[in-house]
Amino acid sequence: MVALADTPVMAGDRSQRARRVAFGLAGLLGLTGLLSLSHGASGVRLDLVLQSWLAGEDVPARDWLILWEIRLPRMLTGVLVGASLAVGGAVMQGLFRNPLADPGLVGVGAGAGLGAVLAIVLGGQAPAWVAAWLGWNMVPVAAFIGGWLSTMVLYRVSTRAGRTSTATMLLAGIALGALAGAATGILVYIADDRQLRDLTFWGLGSLGGASWPKIAAAGPVMLLALLAAPFLARGLNGLSLGEAAAHHIGLPVQRVKHVAILTVAAATGAAVAVSGGIGFIGIVVPHLLRLATGPDHRYLLVNAALLGATLLLLADLIARSIIAPAELPIGIVTAVIGAPVFLWILLRRRGLVDL
Amino acid sequence: MIRQIAASLAAVVALAPAAFADTPSRVVAAGGSVAEIIHALGAGDRLIARDTTSSFPPEVEALPDIGYVRALSAENLIAMDPDMILAEHDAGPPEVLDMLQRSGIPLVMVPQALDPDGVAAKIATVAAALDLPEAGAALQAEVAAQLEAARIAGDALPTAPRVMFILSMQGGRLLVGGEGTSAEAMITLAGGSNAVTGLEGYKPLTDEAAIAANPDLILMMDRGGDHAVTLADITAHPALGLTDAALNRRVVTMDGLYLLGFGPRTGAAALELNSHLRLLVDEVKG
Numbered sequence: 001m002v003a004l005a006d007t008p009v010m011a012g013d014r015s016q017r018a019r020r021v022a023f024g025l026a027g028l029l030g031l032t033g034l035l036s037l038s039h040g041a042s043g044v045r046l047d048l049v050l051q052s053w054l055a056g057e058d059v060p061a062r063d064w065l066i067l068w069e070i071r072l073p074r075m076l077t078g079v080l081v082g083a084s085l086a087v088g089g090a091v092m093q094g095l096f097r098n099p100l101a102d103p104g105l106v107g108v109g110a111g112a113g114l115g116a117v118l119a120i121v122l123g124g125q126a127p128a129w130v131a132a133w134l135g136w137n138m139v140p141v142a143a144f145i146g147g148w149l150s151t152m153v154l155y156r157v158s159t160r161a162g163r164t165s166t167a168t169m170l171l172a173g174i175a176l177g178a179l180a181g182a183a184t185g186i187l188v189y190i191a192d193d194r195q196l197r198d199l200t201f202w203g204l205g206s207l208g209g210a211s212w213p214k215i216a217a218a219g220p221v222m223l224l225a226l227l228a229a230p231f232l233a234r235g236l237n238g239l240s241l242g243e244a245a246a247h248h249i250g251l252p253v254q255r256v257k258h259v260a261i262l263t264v265a266a267a268t269g270a271a272v273a274v275s276g277g278i279g280f281i282g283i284v285v286p287h288l289l290r291l292a293t294g295p296d297h298r299y300l301l302v303n304a305a306l307l308g309a310t311l312l313l314l315a316d317l318i319a320r321s322i323i324a325p326a327e328l329p330i331g332i333v334t335a336v337i338g339a340p341v342f343l344w345i346l347l348r349r350r351g352l353v354d355l
Numbered sequence: 356m357i358r359q360i361a362a363s364l365a366a367v368v369a370l371a372p373a374a375f376a377d378t379p380s381r382v383v384a385a386g387g388s389v390a391e392i393i394h395a396l397g398a399g400d401r402l403i404a405r406d407t408t409s410s411f412p413p414e415v416e417a418l419p420d421i422g423y424v425r426a427l428s429a430e431n432l433i434a435m436d437p438d439m440i441l442a443e444h445d446a447g448p449p450e451v452l453d454m455l456q457r458s459g460i461p462l463v464m465v466p467q468a469l470d471p472d473g474v475a476a477k478i479a480t481v482a483a484a485l486d487l488p489e490a491g492a493a494l495q496a497e498v499a500a501q502l503e504a505a506r507i508a509g510d511a512l513p514t515a516p517r518v519m520f521i522l523s524m525q526g527g528r529l530l531v532g533g534e535g536t537s538a539e540a541m542i543t544l545a546g547g548s549n550a551v552t553g554l555e556g557y558k559p560l561t562d563e564a565a566i567a568a569n570p571d572l573i574l575m576m577d578r579g580g581d582h583a584v585t586l587a588d589i590t591a592h593p594a595l596g597l598t599d600a601a602l603n604r605r606v607v608t609m610d611g612l613y614l615l616g617f618g619p620r621t622g623a624a625a626l627e628l629n630s631h632l633r634l635l636v637d638e639v640k641g
Contacts (some may be wrong), residue, residue, distance in 0.1 A: 201426050
């Protein structure tokens with residue numbers, strides 16, 4: 001468990017610092033967003049395009065397409081997905097009072113994975129009207145439904161007499177994950193070579209398929225969840241004292257759990273649906289912030305959204321330019337950069353984190 | 356066959372009307388057999404990039420790599436400023452293909468091939484897209500003649516030897532080519548029969564099923580990863596060691612794209628495989 005604010009080394013109120021960090025991160029996100037819009041293999045420059053547009057000159061259709069249809073949706077998807085994954089991780093760690101918790105614990109990962117695999121392997125056999133209606137979006141839609149369904153099942157299983165047991169949820173989540181893994185295994189067995197490659201790439205994540213229709217479908221879900229998350233802050237702060245204590249200081253414990261689980265399922269379900277499996281953001285970002293500005297969820301949740309979005313945009317910049325004209329799956333970048341940084345911080349500030 | 360070619364030509368015209376305005380000179384190939392056909396048509400100098408699966412002829416490997424054919428990147432491709440993208444049927448993802456078309460780059464999808472007609476249709480599609488009708492007709496005739504020779508040689512075999520295609524044997528576990536695979540199509544083309552039945556696609560095979568399948572010949576690819584597999588590995592394998600193929604030391608390895616790409620070298624590959632089968636049949640008779 002991450003030590004609470006009473007650690008001897010950094011005692012005291014860190015909310016001033018957390019607020020300053022929030023402003024810093026917001027500025028950083030803005031800069032990264034601009035960088036993401038203005039950098040790309042085609043060499044189209046945001047400033048030049050805007051300049052000639054403002055001057056009333058003709059902007060080549062190709063440049064507009066690259067900025068408006070490729071880079072902007074990709075940037076917005078990166079912001080929403082990065083923020084959702086980081087906030088999802090922060091909420092889960094607070095809810096389960098466990099530093100290893102991530103959205104996978106509520107079954108989103110396993111369920112979404114199963115949904116995606118189902119769509120990739122059996123999508124070709126779907127009825128014609130389903131295929132016509134969903135088109136390319138069959139994989140994201142199936143992933144979202146899979147993630148949502150498995151969370152609901154898990155929530156039902158671990159709720160008895162109006163009380164949700166996080167311990168039961170943890171254990172049932174492992175069982176459900178194994179079940180989804182077995183079903184995925186059957187589908188992997190049926191899959192042909194091409195589908196297997198698709199599965200591998202899906203599991204490593206990418207922002208490559210970002211488009212306006214996808215943002216229109218998944219964006220509102222992630223946005224709603226992100227806006228709801230800060231309202232959980234007080235509840236999660238209370239829960240860090242333990243469920244009984246939280247109840248005694250008058251917190252609606254069950255409602256906090258209920259809203260937290262729904263928020264995480266929505267945010268990460270939609271994020272995974274549009275971008276595939278992107279690891280590590282949900283674990284690294286909240287911990288980095290806890291080390292820097294303390295465990296107070298009032299600041300942690302907002303800062304996690306900002307830092308998660310920034311980091312994912314940076315990772316995407318690397319992913320799409322390092323081996324151009326090809327593109328590296330973004331999950332590789334987040335893990336390769338995230339893991340060593342995280343280890344380094346753990347080693348340097350070992351005293352602060354007593355896991 | 357003619358109907359297929361006509362259909363693919365119609366598809367090209369429908370997909371890329373702009374392609375015929377000018378002869379494309381900056382072409383991206385997505386798919387090993389596509390790059391091969393472009394080179395065989397004598398248009399290799401028009402290629403500016405290729406995908407990961409393109410490895411023949413060796414000079415295409417010097418071109419920039421656009422990555423795996425099903426995970427293409429829209430902006431990176433547009434940035435290369437191609438005037439045509441020639442892609443195998445399974446290129447993707449669809450969002451990126453859509454973006455490419457909207458950026459005004461003609462995108463030509465080359466149909467899948469698992470038989471001589473399919474190979475002819477592939478060549479016809481590429482030749483039409485590159486505006487090379489004569490070279491296309493010549494290449495088609497050449498490849499058709501080779502494929503016909505392979506078919507005749509295949510028919511001339513008194514029996515159809517049982518061939519097992521092993522995709523990999525990592526850790527001793529067999530992954531073999533079942534029904535409907537390009538490996539089976541090639542085995543049939545060469546006059547053999549697939550020893551693996553009752554499985555669809557490339558699937559793991561149990562040791563006992565491998566013994567029961569008892570192939571006369573084992574066929575493998577010689578490419579990275581599995582290239583360490585030798586005859587000794589096969590004879591030492593608990594199940595494969597008991598098959599006729601291992602007992603008579605009949606193991607053939609061929610380059611993956613050559614063997615399974617169904618490009619212009621398909622006829623040559625089928626003839627090569629057929630010569631191994633012919634040897635085998637004569638040995639058994641004699």
